[in-house]
Amino acid sequence: MKWVRRAWRDMDKWLLAGSTVLVVLGGGLGLLALQRRQRSVWTLVSMLGAFVLQLAFLGVRGEARGACPLGDYGEILAFLAWSLVLFYLLVGPAYRLSLLGLFTAPVVVVFQLVALVPGMMMENPERVAEVNAWGEAHSAFSVLSYGAFALAAVAGLMFLVLNHQLKEHHLNTGLFAVLPPVRALSVSVVRLTILGVVILTVGMVSGFLMKREGGEAHLSAAIMIWASYLALLGVHFWRGLTPLRMSLGVISLFVLSLIVFALV
Amino acid sequence: MELVCLGLNHHTAPVEVRERFAVSEAKLGEAAGELKGIAGLQAGVVLSTCNRTEYYALAESVAEGRGLLREYMNAHAGEDIGDEYIYAAEGGEVARHLCRVVSGLDSMVLGETEVFGQAKRAYQAALEAGHTSGELNRLFQKAFGVGKRVRTATGIQEGQTSVGSVAVDLAEKIFGHLKKSRVVVVGAGEQSRVTAQALRSRGAESIIVTNRSPERAEELAVEMGGRAVSFDQWNTVLAGVDVVISSTSAPHYVVKPWQIEAVRRVRKFRPLFLIDLAVPRDIDPEVGEIEEVYLYDIDTIEQIAGEGRERRTAQIAVCEKIIEEELVKSGLLP
Numbered sequence: 001m002k003w004v005r006r007a008w009r010d011m012d013k014w015l016l017a018g019s020t021v022l023v024v025l026g027g028g029l030g031l032l033a034l035q036r037r038q039r040s041v042w043t044l045v046s047m048l049g050a051f052v053l054q055l056a057f058l059g060v061r062g063e064a065r066g067a068c069p070l071g072d073y074g075e076i077l078a079f080l081a082w083s084l085v086l087f088y089l090l091v092g093p094a095y096r097l098s099l100l101g102l103f104t105a106p107v108v109v110v111f112q113l114v115a116l117v118p119g120m121m122m123e124n125p126e127r128v129a130e131v132n133a134w135g136e137a138h139s140a141f142s143v144l145s146y147g148a149f150a151l152a153a154v155a156g157l158m159f160l161v162l163n164h165q166l167k168e169h170h171l172n173t174g175l176f177a178v179l180p181p182v183r184a185l186s187v188s189v190v191r192l193t194i195l196g197v198v199i200l201t202v203g204m205v206s207g208f209l210m211k212r213e214g215g216e217a218h219l220s221a222a223i224m225i226w227a228s229y230l231a232l233l234g235v236h237f238w239r240g241l242t243p244l245r246m247s248l249g250v251i252s253l254f255v256l257s258l259i260v261f262a263l264v
Numbered sequence: 265m266e267l268v269c270l271g272l273n274h275h276t277a278p279v280e281v282r283e284r285f286a287v288s289e290a291k292l293g294e295a296a297g298e299l300k301g302i303a304g305l306q307a308g309v310v311l312s313t314c315n316r317t318e319y320y321a322l323a324e325s326v327a328e329g330r331g332l333l334r335e336y337m338n339a340h341a342g343e344d345i346g347d348e349y350i351y352a353a354e355g356g357e358v359a360r361h362l363c364r365v366v367s368g369l370d371s372m373v374l375g376e377t378e379v380f381g382q383a384k385r386a387y388q389a390a391l392e393a394g395h396t397s398g399e400l401n402r403l404f405q406k407a408f409g410v411g412k413r414v415r416t417a418t419g420i421q422e423g424q425t426s427v428g429s430v431a432v433d434l435a436e437k438i439f440g441h442l443k444k445s446r447v448v449v450v451g452a453g454e455q456s457r458v459t460a461q462a463l464r465s466r467g468a469e470s471i472i473v474t475n476r477s478p479e480r481a482e483e484l485a486v487e488m489g490g491r492a493v494s495f496d497q498w499n500t501v502l503a504g505v506d507v508v509i510s511s512t513s514a515p516h517y518v519v520k521p522w523q524i525e526a527v528r529r530v531r532k533f534r535p536l537f538l539i540d541l542a543v544p545r546d547i548d549p550e551v552g553e554i555e556e557v558y559l560y561d562i563d564t565i566e567q568i569a570g571e572g573r574e575r576r577t578a579q580i581a582v583c584e585k586i587i588e589e590e591l592v593k594s595g596l597l598p
Contacts, residue, residue: 166437166558171568177422181440182535240532242555 012060013116016078019053020112022046023085027105034102034174043101047085050108054082067128070139074114074121079140081111083147084154087195091151091188100180100188103154134210141203142222146257148196149229152189153254156247159185163244186243190236193250197229217264225257265306265399267358268329270337270350271318274372277349284341285317289385296390304332307397309404311365311386313379315372320362322400326354359403359596363587366411368420374576375420380411403596410590417586420579423572427455428462430568431539431560435463435507438537438558443467446505450474450498450519451512452484455541455562459509464488472505474498476512503527506534511541519547524554539565 026046033040057078061069069075088104115121162179165171179185204226207219232249235241241249272282287295292310299308299321306322319336323329330352338344353361361370366383368375387404390396396404415421424430432442439445445468449460452475460471471490474497475481481492493501502508502523512518519538533556540547540561552559591597 162437166434167552169560169564169568171434172571176437179437181436182438183440186535240529242533243535244555 012057012064013121015053015057015060016112016116019050019057020109020116022050022053023105023108023112026050026101027109030102030105034178036174038178040101043105044089047088047101047104051082051085051089054078054085058082061125064125065128067131068136068140069125070143071125071128072120072122074116076143077111077115077120079143080146080150081108081115083144084108084111084150085147086144087147087151087192091192100151100154100158103158104151107150107154132210134206137206138203138210141199141206145196145200145203146254148192148199149250149254149257152192152196152250155185155188155192156250159189159243159247160251163247182243186246189243189246189250190233193229193233197226197233200226200229218261221260221264225253225260228253228256265322265324265397266326266329267320267355267399267403268323268326268333269318269320269353269358269361270330270333271311271316272349272351273316273318273370275370276351281345281349282315282317284345285312285337286314287312287317289389292386292389293393293395296386296395297393299333299336300395302332302336304328307390307400308395309387309390309400311383313382316365316370318365320358320400320403322397330354356591356597359407359591360587362403362407363410363414363591364584366407367414367583367587369414369580369583373425374573375415375422375425375579377415377421380408380415383411384408406590406594406596410587413590414583414586418579418582420576420583422579423568423575425569425572425576427541427562427565427569428459430565430572431459431509432462432466434558434560435468435537436466438535439506441467442469444469445507446470446472447490447507447509448472448474448498448501448505449484449488450508450510450546451514451542452477452480453511453513453541456509456511457484457487459539459541460484460488463507463509468507472498472501474501499523499527503530505536507537507539508547509539509541510546512546513542514546515544517546517548518542519551521548521550521554524551524557528554528556541565 023046026043029040029046030043058069061075065071070079084104085108088100091100158179159182161175162182162185165173165176166182170176204222207222232253236246272285287310292312295310296308299305299310299319304323309320311318319333321329321333323332337350364370366380368377368379371379391401424433435442435445442463447460447463447468449456449471452473464471471485471488473481473485473488473490473492474495476495478492478494485492508519510518524536536557538547538551538557538559540559543562545561547559549559551557588597
């Protein structure tokens with residue numbers, strides 16, 4: 001029964017691996033549907049299943065830590081993947097952006113596979129001695145906001161693909177047939193960015209209220225990213241921004257923020 | 265009892281002949297009753313669209329049924345119309361023909377969907393008036409089932425096949441639904457009228473027409489339920505529109521990059537769909553370089569429509585195979 005005890009001990013990783021398999025399945029089904037120039041409802045169902053397993057994973061890790069599971073890179077990436085799927089489930093069907101699942105799946109898979117790499121997650125996470133509510137809120141809201149920013153980047157990428165096809169008159173692909181309209185994508189990019197900025201603002205305010213020991217570089221990076229997104233939205237609403245530039249903006253800022261936070 | 269069908273369509277008869285047999289939707293049940301009322305015929309359905317009128321009936325024998333339907337058609341036209349305008353089918357051929365009709369394989373625009381609904385309404389009118397019978401019911405219900413399968417299992421309705429439908433498809437790919445979209449028509453030619461009408465039928469909010477001849481612009485604007493603007497002021501409306509359809513006979517460019525550049529900020533860089541249907545072209549190709557502008561000229565649109573037609577034509581054999589399979593399975597074909 002050693003293997004049962006071992007499997008139980010590694011339950012968190014199995015849950016994350018299971019959700020990764022479901023996301024791969026959802027993406028694969030979406031791809032097959034794409035070849036038939038159709039949309040796949042099974043992508044949504046698979047993503048829903050993945051979301052449940054991600055929640056279970058976060059629950060297990062959170063229980064072990066006695067706090068929000070954002071204590072190592074693996075947990076942060078898994079939390080980010082979870083928030084990405086959460087926003088996809090909230091935004092995708094509502095805006096008829098079913099294809100968003102197909103584009104979201106690879107990002108989620110990469111995040112979760114990296115999280116599963118040995119060493120990315122602590123084997124036995126230590127239980128925290130004291131829970132700092134502001135600190136917890138800061139971490140959770142900040143990572144959650146990146147889910148919205150990630151999805152905005154995914155919608156931006158979809159816009160770039162569609163824009164290229166429309167501009168170059170390449171209209172015979174299965175992808176073109178099932179991509180949502182330009183207006184729906186550009187509206188989603190803006191709304192997701194607004195949502196991300198609002199959530200990140202809550203995260204930032206919580207960060208200012210929490211007890212800090214150093215970490216000035218992290219704070220500066222966070223302010224810089226927040227201000228950049230805010231400036232992008234400001235330009236969009238004040239003088240207007242072409243959907244192409246808005247999309248390029250959200251993609252660049254998301255990639256930049258990932259790089260910055262990996263370094264600081 | 266034998267199934268018989270007689271009819272005439274756009275392949276066999278010109279419009280001046282077809283129009284004499286047209287039956288309005290409200291009178292389809294009545295027309296089916298006239299067929300059933302003919303001694304020797306037991307049931308009837310009349311299908312009438314802008315491209316065809318067909319009479320389906322059950323008769324004691326094929327020869328008798330054909331003769332009676334032919335007499336009915338002559339009586340309807342008020343004279344003996346030529347055989348060259350009429351086609352006939354009997355027995356299993358009727359089922360094959362009806363399946364082809366409801367699948368859009370016999371339509372002027374291959375794969376069009378409207379005929380399916382029209383056939384359904386024709387059958388429903390006859391059924392509700394009590395002029396159908398077991399065999400005719402089975403025929404129509406099977407044909408609707410086959411028509412559905414053909415449309416879902418093949419690519420017969422994929423892509424667009426006309427300039428108007430390609431324009432609508434592209435506009436929907438850019439703007440989603442067209443309910444809040446505003447269109448300006450530059451030059452009141454036939455092609456732009458058809459294209460604007462296609463956009464209007466899909467919900468375009470308003471149509472603005474401009475033309476060198478203000479009378480023609482006013483006429484088209486009234487027809488479209490829109491408004492006309494003077495030709496030298498048309499670019500003042502550019503800031504508020506989403507689609508520009510241009511088809512003037514001007515020998516030079518009518519829409520130039522500076523005109524679009526001038527309104528970009530006021531438009532808040534919203535997408536702009538430009539359709540150039542003129543030869544020589546009305547819109548400077550450099551306009552297409554502007555980020556939020558999607559420019560399509562007549563050649564590109566015709567090419568897309570041609571590809572759509574080719575794709576649909578390639579599907580005919582697949583559709584016919586399904587029809588044969590289904591009819592053999594149901595016993596309507598030996």
